[in-house]
Amino acid sequence: EKEGLYCQGCGVKIQTENKGEIGYAPASALERDVIICQRCFRLKHYNELQAVKLTDDDFLKILNEIGKTDALIVKIVDIFDFNGSWLPGLHRFVGHNKVLLVGNKVDLLPKSVKKTKLIHWMKYSAKELGLKPVDVFLISAAKGDGVRELAHAIDELREGKDVYVVGCTNVGKSTFINRIIKEYSGVEDVITTSQFPGTTLDLIDIPLDDGKSLFDTPGIINHHQMAHYVSEKGLKIISPKKEIKPKVYQLNERQTLFFGGLARFDYISGGRKSFTCYVSNELNIHRTKLEKADQIYEEHKGELLTPPFTDEVQDFPPFVKQEFMIRESKTDIVFHGLGWVTCNEAGSKVVAHVPKGVGVTIRKSLI
Ligand code: GDP
Numbered sequence: 001e002k003e004g005l006y007c008q009g010c011g012v013k014i015q016t017e018n019k020g021e022i023g024y025a026p027a028s029a030l031e032r033d034v035i036i037c038q039r040c041f042r043l044k045h046y047n048e049l050q051a052v053k054l055t056d057d058d059f060l061k062i063l064n065e066i067g068k069t070d071a072l073i074v075k076i077v078d079i080f081d082f083n084g085s086w087l088p089g090l091h092r093f094v095g096h097n098k099v100l101l102v103g104n105k106v107d108l109l110p111k112s113v114k115k116t117k118l119i120h121w122m123k124y125s126a127k128e129l130g131l132k133p134v135d136v137f138l139i140s141a142a143k144g145d146g147v148r149e150l151a152h153a154i155d156e157l158r159e160g161k162d163v164y165v166v167g168c169t170n171v172g173k174s175t176f177i178n179r180i181i182k183e184y185s186g187v188e189d190v191i192t193t194s195q196f197p198g199t200t201l202d203l204i205d206i207p208l209d210d211g212k213s214l215f216d217t218p219g220i221i222n223h224h225q226m227a228h229y230v231s232e233k234g235l236k237i238i239s240p241k242k243e244i245k246p247k248v249y250q251l252n253e254r255q256t257l258f259f260g261g262l263a264r265f266d267y268i269s270g271g272r273k274s275f276t277c278y279v280s281n282e283l284n285i286h287r288t289k290l291e292k293a294d295q296i297y298e299e300h301k302g303e304l305l306t307p308p309f310t311d312e313v314q315d316f317p318p319f320v321k322q323e324f325m326i327r328e329s330k331t332d333i334v335f336h337g338l339g340w341v342t343c344n345e346a347g348s349k350v351v352a353h354v355p356k357g358v359g360v361t362i363r364k365s366l367i
Pocket residue numbers: 104105106107108139140141142143167168169170171172173174175176192193194195196197198199200219240241242
């Protein structure tokens with residue numbers, strides 16, 4: 001084992017002895033200028049994920065450490081999966097530290113969405129969830145929108161202290177850090193980014209010009225995300241890559257919408273009303289009658305209703321359902337990691353079905 005070599009992709013300590021274990025890199029890789037572990041190498045060049053997992057305990061340890069430091073915390077959430085990527089426990093760990101809240105992937109939302117309104121909504125929602133951020137920013141780490149402004153805000157708000165960037169897996173934390181590094185140094189893609197959850201492994205230390213550091217922490221795995229129940233192929237379909245085109249449905253009572261075979265939305269009662277779906281453009285929405293829905297699901301999941309695909313339906317968890325009363329107009333029913341349905345009018349009863357283990361929430365509409 002080489003002393004003091006760390007993977008520039010995920011931050012794990014490099015070792016050359018044990019192939020199947022974390023941090024492995026072949027000896028030849030150590031000759032290169034940029035050293036990355038084999039896992040990051042594969043991910044980067046072949047889009048292939050080698051399974052290595054950090055336990056929740058390890059994440060808690062890191063969060064605990066952050067609570068003890070004097071630092072600025074930058075918390076990143078995926079604006080497309082706000083509730084699912086929230087990290088509910090964080091406010092208990094931040095101690096006296098300031099938290100800057102960042103909504104990433106703003107490029108996915110329809111252009112018509114007003115940024116100021118969304119920021120207001122984020123502040124309101126954060127407060128409801130027990131967190132009072134010093135400020136809220138919207139960015140697209142992938143496109144670069146808002147990153148420079150955020151970098152400036154971080155520099156001001158940190159008041160000469162260290163910075164910890166936290167967020168759940170898949171929120172785009174690595175993409176963001178890569179952007180920041182590029183801003184500072186012009187080095188491209190030194191940190192692994194990928195569509196697969198759980199790929200950043202250890203604290204990555206990015207030195208700041210006053211001797212302090214910006215630390216990238218491991219992404220905390222969010223077990224309630226849809227991403228954990230679909231294959232790579234399915235994940236590609238449900239992860240939106242560009243601006244979402246909202247789809248409006250005028251539903252009669254007792255009509256059902258299927259989102260592929262991954263989730264189901266039943267409109268139970270309330271007269272003819274309009275509903276707007278915000279999901280990946282690639283995900284098929286199938287409308288049917290409520291009384292036929294069970295049978296259609298049994299007969300067509302994996303075929304007409306995909307993902308999951310034929311060979312995956314056997315391992316796919318059964319649906320569980322949850323009923324909601326829509327008391328106010330513009331209320332969202334959120335399927336964590338998949339998207340949401342905005343109930344545009346008040347006064348209806350709806351039922352959401354999701355695979356057992358995936359979160360469903362109701363919220364004041366984001367848009
Ligand atoms: P991490 O697990 O939080 O480090 O997330 P990654 O940086 O690996 O990104 C997870 C996925 O989100 C990848 O597929 C990225 O391409 C994608 N992603 C990251 N930032 C953005 C963004 O600003 N917009 C969009 N549309 N996708 C993004």
